[in-house]
Amino acid sequence: MIEMQTSNHSMNLEIPEGLGDMLRDFTVSVLRQRPSDLFDFAAEYFEKARQQRRAKSVPMYIIVDDENEAQEPDPAFFKPKSNKKGRFARRQSVSAERYDPEADEDDEKVVHPKTDEQRDRLAEAVQGILIFRSLDTEQMQDVLDAMFEKRVDSGQRVIEQGDDGDNFYVIDHGTFDVLVTNEGQERKVHEFVEKGSFGEMALLYNMPRSATVVAKTVGSLWAMDRNSFRRIVLKSTYMKRKLYEELLDSVPMLKSLTEYERMSLADALVTKSYNDGDCIIKEGDQADGMYFIEDGKVKVLVDHKGKGPEEVARQSKGKYFGEMALVEQQPRSASVYALGKVKCAFVDRDSFERLLGPCLDIMKRNIEQYQR
Structure with missing residues (x-):
């Protein structure tokens, strides 16, 4: 649940379960088909996905005010900040290198040694992380190997809005504020308490950070570097989908x-x-x-x-x-x-x-x- 403060009253922002999986699957589809026009492809992809659903579509977010009435948030609040230096404006026009899972031959595993106590804490911390849900047992072991512990002090800024993405983070313990700057105003939009993860969107889409995360207390994070994240999450998901498609192609019943x-x-x-x-x-x-x-x-x-x-x-x-x-x-x-x-x-x-x-x-x- 994300808390937002307005001049009149506080509001809660709820992001539905499954959003991370949906965006990850869309990214894999883009990498697989390599469309010439990303916007047209996205429109067609999500329209087909909508048609496939029998249930009513779920909004990406819902804001509930003090009277518990649902309403849409002001889109301007989520619009990237544009200042004289153009620091955050580059989000809209960034020209990122294209990641091709098939061409990526770097299968070298990154292993950060851990004590048994650290590995147990990490295994508990990554439980329930949506971005890892589709990984098999071997791939989850790769996740545990690739992550390293990072201790933070109260007030330390872990990631900065507008910076390039370097790591994906899973919270071991501590409280962390998520801040978004828009039109010169920095506002708190979420608070992580003792669990959660952040930083995946910049790595999935190779775009600058869309928010700042600040440690509210002394805490500890588990971090995974950009290359390991792509190899384990993006490439493995892509290869698994390819394997499944070949499997399904061999089932006569599914020809229809x-x-x-x-x-x-x-x-x-x-x-x-x-x-x-x-x-x-x-x-x-x-x-x-x-x-x-x-x-x-x-x-x-x-x-x-x-x-x-x-x-x-x-x-x-x-x-x-x-x-x-x-x-x-x-x-x-x-x-x-x-x-x-x-x-x-x-x-x-x-x-x-x-x-x-x-x-x-x-x-x-x-x-x-x-x-x-």
């Missing part, structure tokens, strides 16, 4: 989806890893989503009238399972176990209903074949 629909589905997938013998779904459980086999093999077991589980099928890369319970809105009709190490791309129930509507008829026909 448009290219954009497959891209949207690829963005919604999350990798889940299993060891030999692990139960991936259990017969009788409520369905939480659908699985595409990314690597490895699974076996399908059905308990026929209480006589005990019987193996009825085996599936490998490119196959999918778990859709039946979602289509029929019934509990799981079979159990699925990993044979050796298995990786699956998982799509949750909400994304399934939103993105796989065009495939439902095909799924229903396949289910009829299963039942026969």
